[in-house]
Amino acid sequence: MTTPxxxxxxxxxxxxxxxxxxxxxxxxxxxxxVPADPALTDPFLALVEDWFSTPxxxxxxxxxxxxxxxxxxxxxxxxxxxxHAGALQxxxxxxxxxxxxxxxxxxxxxNEHAHVLQMWLNLPAAKKMTPSRYQDITHAAMSRVxxxxxxxxxxxxxxxxxxxxxxxxxxxxxxxxxxDPGSLYDLQVPAEHRLFAYVMDGRLLIGGRELRAxxxxxxxxxxxGAGGDTxxxxxxxxxxxxxxxxxxxxxxxxxxxxxxxxxxxFVMNTKTEITKAFTDFHAGAFGPVPRLARIAYDx
Numbered sequence: 001m002t003t004p005x006x007x008x009x010x011x012x013x014x015x016x017x018x019x020x021x022x023x024x025x026x027x028x029x030x031x032x033x034v035p036a037d038p039a040l041t042d043p044f045l046a047l048v049e050d051w052f053s054t055p056x057x058x059x060x061x062x063x064x065x066x067x068x069x070x071x072x073x074x075x076x077x078x079x080x081x082x083x084h085a086g087a088l089q090x091x092x093x094x095x096x097x098x099x100x101x102x103x104x105x106x107x108x109x110x111n112e113h114a115h116v117l118q119m120w121l122n123l124p125a126a127k128k129m130t131p132s133r134y135q136d137i138t139h140a141a142m143s144r145v146x147x148x149x150x151x152x153x154x155x156x157x158x159x160x161x162x163x164x165x166x167x168x169x170x171x172x173x174x175x176x177x178x179x180d181p182g183s184l185y186d187l188q189v190p191a192e193h194r195l196f197a198y199v200m201d202g203r204l205l206i207g208g209r210e211l212r213a214x215x216x217x218x219x220x221x222x223x224x225g226a227g228g229d230t231x232x233x234x235x236x237x238x239x240x241x242x243x244x245x246x247x248x249x250x251x252x253x254x255x256x257x258x259x260x261x262x263x264x265x266f267v268m269n270t271k272t273e274i275t276k277a278f279t280d281f282h283a284g285a286f287g288p289v290p291r292l293a294r295i296a297y298d299x
Contacts (some may be wrong), residue, residue, distance in 0.1 A: 008260055009222070012207050012220050017216070025052060041194070045267060050118065056107035056108055061265055064099075067120060070091075074113035075108070076091070076116055081102065097169065161189065172254075179246045180245055181239050184237065187250060195252035197219075197248055206248070207235055
């Protein structure tokens with residue numbers, strides 16, 4: 001779906017997150033959005049919010065996608081079968097490219113508490129089997145834009161002349177912005193990007209519509225109308241609660257417009273490829289499940 005290019009982004013739709021409650025892995029879970037119709041959210045597949053202490057997410061595989069995990073509160077302990085292990089603090093980000101296959105785990109450090117937002121980002125067909133890798137975007141590596149009453153952590157892409165640390169396989173821009181009451185910001189977004197804005201805290205006026213915490217606004221790619229040739233559009237957001245700060249995650253990316261086949265932890269283009277992923281994993285092609293001890297880690 002496209003809308004005429006006017007320069008100013010508006011929201012095509014607003015969705016509410018679905019609170020699911022506890023399960024065998026987590027203390028609480030919410031689905032911000034899921035791939036019920038992948039074409040509507042392309043290239044983004046899902047955004048899930050988890051609160052956990054124990055057991056968390058023990059060793060499990062992925063193929064064909066990237067997981068982008070933002071720590072909201074607590075400390076996230078992670079490890080993988082490439083030999084990486086560490087712990088991430090609030091505001092830090094783990095950008096994992098599953099690619100051809102990886103086995104990893106995500107736990108609450110010392111089984112205390114972790115509150116995270118994990119987004120599934122699709123990979124193009126040509127990059128589904130790319131080598132796996134981890135990128136940890138720590139506070140030391142985090143790029144930041146400061147404006148009047150506004151602080152923006154730039155995860156990926158270039159915002160306000162500042163480029164995020166994430167190396168991406170497809171055009172993606174991602175930020176988390178914190179706004180003081182009454183402040184606003186004009187975020188530049190490539191016209192061909194689809195974007196979502198998830199309100200983490202407070203209330204914001206986004207693209208002309210007011211959203212509260214737990215709601216997500218979507219803006220589809222725009223195309224040039226009569227006389228329009230601008231390559232960049234603007235999403236304006238403003239904090240509307242007079243007594244508290246607002247926080248919003250805004251990610252955008254160019255749609256892949258490719259078939260999507262989903263199968264548990266794997267995302268490919270065909271069901272045959274999903275079957276192959278399960279076969280490969282069980283045959284050990286992803287590598288062995290590590291016997292990595294829990295970390296003793298303080299930074």
